[in-house]
Amino acid sequence: MAEKPYTSEGAARNRKWLWVSLAALAAVGVALGVGLGVGLNVNKKGADKGSASAGGEPSGDVASTEPPANPSTPVTNTPNPVRGGTGGNGSVVTTDLNATFTYLNEFGGTWAYDPTNPFNVSGQAQSWTPPLTEEWVWGKDIARGVNLGGWLVTEPFIVPALYEKYNNATPKAVDEYTLSQAMGANLAKEMEEHYNTFITEKDFADIAAAGLNWVRIPIGYWAIGTQGDEPYLEKVSWAYFTKAISWGRKYGIRILLDLHSLPGSQNGWNHSGRSGTINWMRGAMGLANAQRSLEYLRSFTQYISQPGVKEVVPMLGLVNEVLYGDVGKDAMGSFYFESIEMIRGITGSGKGNGPLVAFHDGFQGPANWDGFLTGADRLVMDQHPYLAFGGVNQNPWPQQTQQACGWGGGVNDTAASWGVIIGGEWSLATNDCGMWLNGVDVTGQYATTYGSCTQFEDWRTWDATFKQNLLNHAMGSMDALQNFFFWTWRIGDSTVRGYAASPMWHYQLGLEQGWLPKDPRVAGGFCKRNGYCPGCAEFAGTYPASATGGASQAIVAAESASYSNMAQAIVSPAWIVGSQSLLPTLTQTGTPITLAVPAESAKWLSGWTNPNDKVGAWVQVAGCPYPGAYDGNDASAMPSALCGADGVGAAQAPAAVPVPTATPTPTAPVAPAPTTDSLPADPAAAPTTAPVVPAARR
Numbered sequence: 001m002a003e004k005p006y007t008s009e010g011a012a013r014n015r016k017w018l019w020v021s022l023a024a025l026a027a028v029g030v031a032l033g034v035g036l037g038v039g040l041n042v043n044k045k046g047a048d049k050g051s052a053s054a055g056g057e058p059s060g061d062v063a064s065t066e067p068p069a070n071p072s073t074p075v076t077n078t079p080n081p082v083r084g085g086t087g088g089n090g091s092v093v094t095t096d097l098n099a100t101f102t103y104l105n106e107f108g109g110t111w112a113y114d115p116t117n118p119f120n121v122s123g124q125a126q127s128w129t130p131p132l133t134e135e136w137v138w139g140k141d142i143a144r145g146v147n148l149g150g151w152l153v154t155e156p157f158i159v160p161a162l163y164e165k166y167n168n169a170t171p172k173a174v175d176e177y178t179l180s181q182a183m184g185a186n187l188a189k190e191m192e193e194h195y196n197t198f199i200t201e202k203d204f205a206d207i208a209a210a211g212l213n214w215v216r217i218p219i220g221y222w223a224i225g226t227q228g229d230e231p232y233l234e235k236v237s238w239a240y241f242t243k244a245i246s247w248g249r250k251y252g253i254r255i256l257l258d259l260h261s262l263p264g265s266q267n268g269w270n271h272s273g274r275s276g277t278i279n280w281m282r283g284a285m286g287l288a289n290a291q292r293s294l295e296y297l298r299s300f301t302q303y304i305s306q307p308g309v310k311e312v313v314p315m316l317g318l319v320n321e322v323l324y325g326d327v328g329k330d331a332m333g334s335f336y337f338e339s340i341e342m343i344r345g346i347t348g349s350g351k352g353n354g355p356l357v358a359f360h361d362g363f364q365g366p367a368n369w370d371g372f373l374t375g376a377d378r379l380v381m382d383q384h385p386y387l388a389f390g391g392v393n394q395n396p397w398p399q400q401t402q403q404a405c406g407w408g409g410g411v412n413d414t415a416a417s418w419g420v421i422i423g424g425e426w427s428l429a430t431n432d433c434g435m436w437l438n439g440v441d442v443t444g445q446y447a448t449t450y451g452s453c454t455q456f457e458d459w460r461t462w463d464a465t466f467k468q469n470l471l472n473h474a475m476g477s478m479d480a481l482q483n484f485f486f487w488t489w490r491i492g493d494s495t496v497r498g499y500a501a502s503p504m505w506h507y508q509l510g511l512e513q514g515w516l517p518k519d520p521r522v523a524g525g526f527c528k529r530n531g532y533c534p535g536c537a538e539f540a541g542t543y544p545a546s547a548t549g550g551a552s553q554a555i556v557a558a559e560s561a562s563y564s565n566m567a568q569a570i571v572s573p574a575w576i577v578g579s580q581s582l583l584p585t586l587t588q589t590g591t592p593i594t595l596a597v598p599a600e601s602a603k604w605l606s607g608w609t610n611p612n613d614k615v616g617a618w619v620q621v622a623g624c625p626y627p628g629a630y631d632g633n634d635a636s637a638m639p640s641a642l643c644g645a646d647g648v649g650a651a652q653a654p655a656a657v658p659v660p661t662a663t664p665t666p667t668a669p670v671a672p673a674p675t676t677d678s679l680p681a682d683p684a685a686a687p688t689t690a691p692v693v694p695a696a697r698r
């Protein structure tokens, strides 16, 4: 398995990192003309922190959540207020909005920011987490993370206040699509206010202080662009994602960029942007929407593979939660395969060349995907095991925790035989209580059966026993998943109720109120210690070589062959079978979309890693009619004739995706052109589509 937090080996390694990072910090100090002064001796003491922790071996029983005794006062702090500099526990930080706060981190973490050379420095989340200037070693380092849900993709149950305001609007706001319509002329103002306040730089410091080292950030396709009358606020969320990149660097937090909401909707749930029908790799617009999605993934890949960015964003999630039963494994697998071929065409293969690529299992569990694209370069399996939606439960303890511990076996099998597997989402909920958890104004099955959810929604009434049960549940889940991302860091208050009414989904609150561990490392070994995995088979920490960028990355031929035709793989609804050649398709004649670089980084970044990737962007064929992106669910949406050589219903054998004539560009970022200072730069305008239509989640 990964890093065993309490071994002396770990401590030795931490020490090494600390010295490396000190060297880096010294360099920063010099660069800034700031002397480090005293502090090195103090820091040596800090280096022993890992061993101090070793003494704090968790008792293993359900009660041990105290963080290991704290080590030291860390690194020397530079004078404040200045935005640049570096510091450890107790130092004052100036944020990008010129706010100041005291950096508190009991785990030997540091922050670092050098405005004159931002890509050469990095904070360190904790003494045991490598700074971004150091390699992350899968199988040794453990990703302990949270999602920043509800931020760049809004959800009613995460940010109820945004939706409560428009609960009586026409249309009623039930997803970001209708929320955007309801906000109308205020869309840009209200949405930007949300982006600016729901997650800020300080959250990254707080996440590091919570012992966490990764975040997964859901994003919607509208971060890049909209078409036709799609109502979302376009391009603005991208500017906030680039802020997250700079915060991640400053505090040493790695980012998994998760494409959460795709054109046409990949699952029909509200968090796909629009609830209702599925028009992605399904229905008449299934192929065109998938091609459009590939284009967005291309732009993300080009941006995040740049030196200076790739260290902060080392993982890209292709598609969140495709509804497996409605889309089908072949269709999902074919899209995943096309994406992977395209991405590796841009980045090249092997360690350091572009991001790891994560795909979601469609809630089928790891065993269903074992063997999928075996041999692929740095492919990651992502599962979201939730107990909330499976039935009516009173209490998270102990049966449900035992059930969570049961995930560990599949994780270990997959890790040893296939590759890296993460729990990209999970929560503490064992029933579907939570205000608007099932959608705006929707009553869940728990409330239907028991009459009320109040006891689960009003955390202010919880007693110590219930909190302890939740804490146990957290530890079992963390231990079983190993590399985990809790859903989600924060739940906003309901303006109607005056408190956060989905508390079992709220990490920050659980941390404050004692039902999440102050040091998540204490979860290590929890299941075994409590007898929840008798005879459990341990993962020794060695993944198959191709999984982490080692030797021989090549997808086994039988696997690539079976997923090589995206159009033919679309078989749902049944009326498509046999008519795939009539599916509306896009054509690769557009201008590729280069994502905007923040003004302060324009000197170093171009937004486009591989200049040899020059294939045209997927766009609609001029002059050919297309159904709207969300309008392909009925057989009547299928064209009955061809349009143009390559247009709607064109007999295409396209699946050939942009395999760029390219070799990876390994090092120095290329001098950029952009002069724009504002982020919403203007990428290539894509042609238009006309969207329409509406209507659920797990």
Ligand SMILES: *[C@@H]1O[C@H](CO)[C@@H](O)[C@H](O)[C@H]1NC(C)=O
Residues within 6 Å of the ligand: 070, 071, 072, 073, 074, 089, 090, 104, 105, 106
């Ligand atoms: C961290 O800093 C705070 C505030 O200065 C202080 O109260 C706390 O004792 C420090 N912790 C350690 C481990 O130094």
Ligand SMILES: *[C@@H]1O[C@H](CO)[C@@H](O)[C@H](O)[C@H]1NC(C)=O
Residues within 6 Å of the ligand: 096, 097, 098
């Ligand atoms: C922060 O302060 C600096 C220096 O006074 C100023 O140049 C910058 O515009 C300010 N930034 C914000 C977001 O207010």
Ligand SMILES: *[C@@H]1O[C@H](CO)[C@@H](O)[C@H](O)[C@H]1NC(C)=O
Residues within 6 Å of the ligand: 119, 120, 307, 308
């Ligand atoms: C860091 O700075 C050095 C010296 O200025 C430079 O050679 C190197 O390319 C930089 N690295 C990155 C990742 O920017």
Ligand SMILES: *[C@@H]1O[C@H](CO)[C@@H](O)[C@H](O)[C@H]1NC(C)=O
Residues within 6 Å of the ligand: 001, 002, 405, 406, 407, 408, 409, 412, 525, 527, 528, 533, 535, 536, 537, 538, 539, 540
């Ligand atoms: C999985 O492997 C880890 C790491 O070796 C171990 O701690 C855990 O007990 C194993 N879990 C199961 C269910 O086998």
Ligand SMILES: CC(=O)N[C@H]1CO[C@H](CO)[C@@H](O)[C@@H]1O
Residues within 6 Å of the ligand: 155, 157, 268, 269, 270, 271, 275, 276, 436, 437, 438, 439, 440, 695, 696, 697, 698
């Ligand atoms: C109608 C609908 O899509 N509801 C979903 C909204 O999102 C929540 C939380 O993810 C799901 O539980 C609902 O089913």
